[in-house]
Amino acid sequence: MEEKKVLIEARNLVKTYGEGEGLMYALNDVSLKVYEHDFLVILGGSGCGKSTFLNMLGAIDKVDSGEIIVNGRDIVKLKDKGLTLYRRNEIGFIYQFFNLINDITVYQNVTLAPGSRNKEKALKLLDRVGLLDKKDKFPRQLSGGQQQRVAIARALNKESNILLCDEPTGALDDASGKAVLKLLEEIHNEGKTVVLVTHTREIAQMANRIVTMKNGKVIKDEINEHVVKAEEVEW
Numbered sequence: 719m720e721e722k723k724v725l726i727e728a729r730n731l732v733k734t735y736g737e738g739e740g741l742m743y744a745l746n747d748v749s750l751k752v753y754e755h756d757f758l759v760i761l762g763g764s765g766c767g768k769s770t771f772l773n774m775l776g777a778i779d780k781v782d783s784g785e786i787i788v789n790g791r792d793i794v795k796l797k798d799k800g801l802t803l804y805r806r807n808e809i810g811f812i813y814q815f816f817n818l819i820n821d822i823t824v825y826q827n828v829t830l831a832p833g834s835r836n837k838e839k840a841l842k843l844l845d846r847v848g849l850l851d852k853k854d855k856f857p858r859q860l861s862g863g864q865q866q867r868v869a870i871a872r873a874l875n876k877e878s879n880i881l882l883c884d885e886p887t888g889a890l891d892d893a894s895g896k897a898v899l900k901l902l903e904e905i906h907n908e909g910k911t912v913v914l915v916t917h918t919r920e921i922a923q924m925a926n927r928i929v930t931m932k933n934g935k936v937i938k939d940e941i942n943e944h945v946v947k948a949e950e951v952e953w
């Protein structure tokens with residue numbers, strides 16, 4: 719049988735906050751492999767460490783100890799320039815609250831990351847997420863669901879194969895949330911690897927792999943035999 723390629727390997731990640739009496743482990747020895755073409759959901763209650771973990775994979779925050787191997791090297795060891803290049807080129811990140819830049823247009827948001835100035839590609843991606851007609855609007859002129867779709871277009875305008883999504887439907891109503899999930903499903907079907915954080919069990923059923931966290935630890939890592947289509951997810 720062909721071995722699946724490991725795209726990200728997190729080894730023994732530890733992240734603490736506070737000190738003395740107040741010391742707490744946001745990540746308490748987390749190890750996890752993300753395989754090529756996974757649709758991996760990280761599931762768990764509020765405060766269990768999901769965002770902390772995803773932020774480490776995206777190099778948005780630093781671990782206290784542990785290794786994160788991506789494309790053959792440990793990104794924990796990268797310095798400023800290496801980190802910037804990693805975030806820019808190797809990882810797409812989608813946030814709960816979109817994180818668009820508000821005083822530039824939709825089109826500019828999608829083309830923003832240096833190295834992603836491929837104009838035609840940006841326009842194609844906006845068309846893809848159904849927002850070509852909004853390209854010259856500002857984010858505040860868009861609904862939440864539309865803003866999240868701009869964020870997805872931005873994340874896709876990279877060479878990266880990996881999309882990290884932190885509660886991408888958390889701030890959306892059901893219909894907009896579903897549109898976002900459908901888009902992620904399509905993107906996954908086209909070959910991208912998706913890691914999605916949620917506390918919603920129903921959404922987790924879209925994944926081929928469900929990893930459950932509790933108190934800063936991975937307590938379960940299971941294959942989902944009954945993947946549910948985005949269309950059929952209700953929450």
Ligand SMILES: Nc1ncnc2c1ncn2[C@@H]1O[C@H](COP(=O)(O)OP(=O)(O)OP(=O)(O)O)[C@@H](O)[C@H]1O
Pocket residue numbers: 735736743744762763764765766767768769770771917
């Ligand atoms: N900057 C910080 N300073 C202190 N504690 C923090 C900080 N960031 C996170 N924590 C703590 O670390 C733990 C994990 O937080 P994290 O944001 O990863 O949880 P989460 O699983 O994403 O929760 P939610 O579902 O509510 O988003 C929580 O107990 C949180 O209070």
Ligand SMILES: [Mg+2]
Pocket residue numbers: 768769770
């Ligand atoms: Mg969170």
